[in-house]
Amino acid sequence: MAGSTTTTARRCRGDSQGGRSMPTVFVTGASRGLGLEFCRQYAAAGWQVLGGCRDPRGAEALKKAGVAVYKLNVDSDASVTDLARALEGQAIDVLILNAGVGTRERDRLGILDYGLWRDVLNTNLLGAMRVAEALLSHLGRGSLRKIVGITSGLGSHARLQREGGGNRGAYYIYRTSKAALNMAMQGLAVDLAPRGFVCVALHPGWVRTDMGGPSAPLDVTQSVAGMRKTIDRLNAKDNGRFLGHDGAEMAW
Template structure:
């Protein structure tokens, strides 16, 4: 019996690569993006994979999120990947933090993953039960922050890690595994051209880590190679 995943932010980058990786493995994938009309790379995959369902969703629109979840109430989800993310401004430095941009980054990176977990909790319970994988970042690690700066993005991912930890405590008794995953420094619009790995390497690694998760991993922070990261 094929498994089912819901992945957010799939129009490009790691989200698109993860979508393709799961489709190639025979999964049914619900892939969400903000604007289907501009997601050419994603929609092109529909001609290749009949097991791909594309849904339009702005993850900051919680009302639309709930309506979508209600429309999928009979769908069992084995996996929810909260991939949609936003970096915000770069190179602004201490003394120049844009508070409005900070709020926007938190809405997308920290609040939305929790709201997705709440919205699709019934579907995840119907799964095996399911896995919630939140794409975090090593820059959200307190222990690894030795260079400073990056206040907006760092804090959003550190807060996301806290959300993951609480979710793991709340949902593990029901068998749902929740993890924070660092995808590596990836060659994307966010990661830039100097990044160390491409999206396919990241997605392949992340899928392998997710495939091998056990209940003991719930609430942990891991990278795409399966290494455990410090909070």
């Protein structure tokens, strides 16, 4: 059953019903990479931080940072439903849809793996939408009402047309999953604008993570620090935009 493995979660839930001194952020894919760094930086800044990951028992780094850890598999309808129930009564100000998977093999024309394609779409697109939809009422209780989809420049149509596919080809599976997430974020922006939400697609840059590899120019700390500044500055005029980690406009 979904739920927190720390007393922090119970404290956050209580604070959401009383006067909260700091905003609350929920981060999916929180156990490593960008997600873990988001949690660390927000916690260091005094935010109430809730993190979702597949196995809370192994999330020692999150617990050490004071993060309330929840069991969450974004691929699963049941897991997301359990999360929403575990968070009943909890206000969330910022939702960061970070959980995602990449592809290294079987992602070129001639060797495409369609089972892998379905799995990647289930995580990168449907997983984000499952969580966003399930936590709408929690976000409605918050004061900031920001939804951030962590996407990629590889999901940009303009970039593919400008640069081509390079040595790897068009990189179909990952690109389409992120292009679809971009469209989903625009859909949320349209539907939720009347309720005061701000929804954006945010590109972290090419980052040295398990997914980005060791050759990437940005380290995780730099990328997340930039994204946090961008998220903090978001207002109604930014709703539906595609932005880089530094706040620069990205081409769709």
